[in-house]
Amino acid sequence: METNWTFGRCLLLVEDDPSNRMTLSALLEDAGFAVVTAGSYSEAAGLLNRPRAYDAVLLDQSLGDGFGTGLIPLVRHHMPKTKVVFVTGHDGKIDMPVDAVFRKGGHFDDLLAFLFKLLPQRPLGA
Amino acid sequence: MAGRDLQARERAAVADVVASTLRHDLRNKLASIRNASFYLMRQVKKTDLWSADPRVETFFQLIEKELTSAEDVLSKRAPPPTGGTRPRCSARVGVEHALAEAQVPPSVEVVRDLKEQGGVPLEAEDLALLVRCLVDNALEAMPRGGTLTVHTRDTESGVCLRVEDTGEGLAPEAYSRALEPFFTTRSHHAGLGLSIVHRTAVRHGWQLDLGAGPSGGTYVEIQFTGAEAGAHDRSDVTRGSK
Numbered sequence: 001m002e003t004n005w006t007f008g009r010c011l012l013l014v015e016d017d018p019s020n021r022m023t024l025s026a027l028l029e030d031a032g033f034a035v036v037t038a039g040s041y042s043e044a045a046g047l048l049n050r051p052r053a054y055d056a057v058l059l060d061q062s063l064g065d066g067f068g069t070g071l072i073p074l075v076r077h078h079m080p081k082t083k084v085v086f087v088t089g090h091d092g093k094i095d096m097p098v099d100a101v102f103r104k105g106g107h108f109d110d111l112l113a114f115l116f117k118l119l120p121q122r123p124l125g126a
Numbered sequence: 127m128a129g130r131d132l133q134a135r136e137r138a139a140v141a142d143v144v145a146s147t148l149r150h151d152l153r154n155k156l157a158s159i160r161n162a163s164f165y166l167m168r169q170v171k172k173t174d175l176w177s178a179d180p181r182v183e184t185f186f187q188l189i190e191k192e193l194t195s196a197e198d199v200l201s202k203r204a205p206p207p208t209g210g211t212r213p214r215c216s217a218r219v220g221v222e223h224a225l226a227e228a229q230v231p232p233s234v235e236v237v238r239d240l241k242e243q244g245g246v247p248l249e250a251e252d253l254a255l256l257v258r259c260l261v262d263n264a265l266e267a268m269p270r271g272g273t274l275t276v277h278t279r280d281t282e283s284g285v286c287l288r289v290e291d292t293g294e295g296l297a298p299e300a301y302s303r304a305l306e307p308f309f310t311t312r313s314h315h316a317g318l319g320l321s322i323v324h325r326t327a328v329r330h331g332w333q334l335d336l337g338a339g340p341s342g343g344t345y346v347e348i349q350f351t352g353a354e355a356g357a358h359d360r361s362d363v364t365r366g367s368k
Contacts, residue, residue, distance in 0.1 A: 017154050017158065019154075019155075019158035019162075020154055020157055020158045020161070022158075023157075023158050023161035023162045023165060024157075024161055026161075026165050027161055027164065027165055030165065030168070062150070067305075089149075089150045089151075089153035089154050089157065104153050104154065104157045105153045105156050105157045105160065105197050107160070107164070108160075108161060108164050
């Protein structure tokens with residue numbers, strides 16, 4: 001599943017925890033995604049203000065210098081087709097205008113299956 | 127008696143924020159370990175070591191098993207209270223209770239602009255705790271005195287509460303962090319008050335707004351929803367009007 005459907009797809013991973021950022025981006029790249037990372041709110045805002053065709057933005061909520069929720073309007077404005085996924089370690093109800101929520105700590109294979117369902121499927125060879 | 131009850135609720139709310147922050151931070155660490163372990167396992171599987179030493183696979187399985195156990199521990203929560211009627215109180219009862227408990231210095235003028243008629247979907251003590259957190263925060267922002275204003279009004283969706291100070295306000299970058307646990311711009315402060323309010327608002331689905339007021343100070347506004355506007359317990363209003 002991995003190399004077929006992930007090829008050519010680009011994700012923006014916004015995560016302020018360096019270990020999480022490093023390990024998750026390594027796994028996503030290993031699965032075939034192109035991954036751009038941002039380690040803070042301001043870094044992510046800078047990237048989002050220079051629109052690029054991200055298939056999805058994986059957002060952490062607590063970013064040290066701001067909240068991930070504050071970035072959602074930038075994604076919606078500049079990249080209306082991009083999916084927004086909250087990858088959060090917070091417990092409790094998540095009531096935010098995102099396309100999906102993934103609980104941090106889950107298996108990577110679960111995240112991959114989750115993204116497979118979320119991202120629009122492309123015709124073979126596209 | 128009421129003061130002790132408010133203190134007990136404050137301690138419980140602080141413990142809730144601390145526990146939640148710890149759970150979040152630990153979950154971050156566990157996620158890193160799990161992802162790193164998974165990556166290493168996939169790489170090692172490509173080498174001869176995987177078949178040469180069966181303990182390698184066993185140890186990766188052990189890491190996975192222990193991570194799952196640790197996450198189960200983190201996820202264990204007290205069951206939510208069940209049954210009973212939905213709480214509801216008058217906003218002004220909570221406001222007056224909070225103001226009575228707050229230590230307002232003589233240099234601060236308190237302005238009450240309480241115009242709401244509707245109810246708030248909380249017990250009065252819980253609302254008082256929220257208002258107390260906001261009031262304490264506002265008072266701390268005005269060490270040289272000023273005006274603390276508490277507004278309440280009815281809106282289409284419920285009741286709006288706004289607490290405003292005339293302090294120096296926050297730096298622009300601090301507004302985005304002010305709701306985080308342990309974030310504070312003042313020494314000797316835990317930085318939990320606004321976080322308690324934020325957690326409660328998120329839990330109930332209320333809108334919380336924080337920003338600079340017309341004086342340059344800070345305001346925090348909560349839009350309570352979930353209680354029928356204008357349908358409050360009349361006895362609460364009578365007490366709150368005193």
